[in-house]
Amino acid sequence: MIIFIISLLVFLNLFFLFFINKKKIKKILYKSKIKSVDLEKVDDIFVNNKINEKLCGPKQEVIVKNFCITANNYIVGMTSDYEAWIISSLSKISNQIFEFGTCSGKTTYLMALNSPENAQIITLTLKPENISEIKMDKFDNKISFRNIINESIYEKFLFSETKYENKIKVIFQNSLNFDEKSFSNNFDLIFIDGGHTYSIVKSDSEKSFEMLRSNGIILWHDFVPGKESAKNVVRYINNISKEKNIFHIKNTSLCYYRKN
Numbered sequence: 216m217i218i219f220i221i222s223l224l225v226f227l228n229l230f231f232l233f234f235i236n237k238k239k240i241k242k243i244l245y246k247s248k249i250k251s252v253d254l255e256k257v258d259d260i261f262v263n264n265k266i267n268e269k270l271c272g273p274k275q276e277v278i279v280k281n282f283c284i285t286a287n288n289y290i291v292g293m294t295s296d297y298e299a300w301i302i303s304s305l306s307k308i309s310n311q312i313f314e315f316g317t318c319s320g321k322t323t324y325l326m327a328l329n330s331p332e333n334a335q336i337i338t339l340t341l342k343p344e345n346i347s348e349i350k351m352d353k354f355d356n357k358i359s360f361r362n363i364i365n366e367s368i369y370e371k372f373l374f375s376e377t378k379y380e381n382k383i384k385v386i387f388q389n390s391l392n393f394d395e396k397s398f399s400n401n402f403d404l405i406f407i408d409g410g411h412t413y414s415i416v417k418s419d420s421e422k423s424f425e426m427l428r429s430n431g432i433i434l435w436h437d438f439v440p441g442k443e444s445a446k447n448v449v450r451y452i453n454n455i456s457k458e459k460n461i462f463h464i465k466n467t468s469l470c471y472y473r474k475n
């Protein structure tokens with residue numbers, strides 16, 4: 216009886232410890248295979264100007280146009296404000312930009328607001344009626360597949376009918392059928408944030424490597440080891456990082472690759 220009570224207490228303790236430290240435990244179990252770096256390593260624009268011995272401040276390139284979406288304006292699939300600022304800053308020095316996955320168009324709008332006047336942004340996404348084209352592959356995560364359906368709900372975007380719309384070309388197409396050949400070595404900045412299933416992340420990434428120009432940057436969203444809906448993103452990036460120099464940006468869910 217005593218042994219039973221002690222075992223039960225040990226079990227309950229472990230059970231509570233697990234729930235209290237769920238995040239920490241997941242971090243240990245789902246260890247990232249890629250190196251996390253400070254934002255300053257991504258680009259010189261993020262290295263602060265020294266004002267005096269005690270104070271450093273932002274360079275002009277990272278002072279951006281921004282907007283926030285309030286919680287009661289329920290919008291799915293968004294980046295954090297910090298991630299949005301990073302993408303806006305990189306947009307300021309990019310003329311040709313490509314995005315996989317438009318959703319509400321929040322990031323697309325920020326790219327248009329901040330990129331040079333003559334910049335061009337192409338964003339590729341699914342309309343609700345395209346959903347039936349998406350099939351689950353055998354290695355695809357179920358939750359990621361369900362999210363594709365939940366996030367493919369917009370046909371009008373946050374930038375629709377604004378003066379920035381003329382910088383943006385929206386392509387409604389399954390990215391698996393998108394032909395990247397005519398865009399070889401074309402883009403300065405590519406943001407991969409479309410379907411998060413293994414087959415789609417792999418295909419979008421391979422197309423991005425082809426479309427990226429020299430010195431250009433690819434950013435992946437949702438690199439969160441341990442998060443169920445991001446499982447396939449993490450697995451793909453961990454796998455491809457054996458061949459490509461990919462880094463995780465500290466305090467974000469972003470990873471990046473820069474083409475030499």
Ligand SMILES: C[S@@+](CC[C@H](N)C(=O)[O-])C[C@H]1O[C@@H](n2cnc3c(N)ncnc32)[C@H](O)[C@@H]1O
Nearest residue numbers: 292316317318322340341367389390408409410
């Ligand atoms: C996470 S949301 C994108 C969020 C957006 N980038 C932002 O920052 O606001 C994912 C988007 O990818 C699109 N998507 C998912 N699978 C796709 C596919 N196979 N081809 C094209 N778009 C896809 C969905 O329709 C949805 O709009």
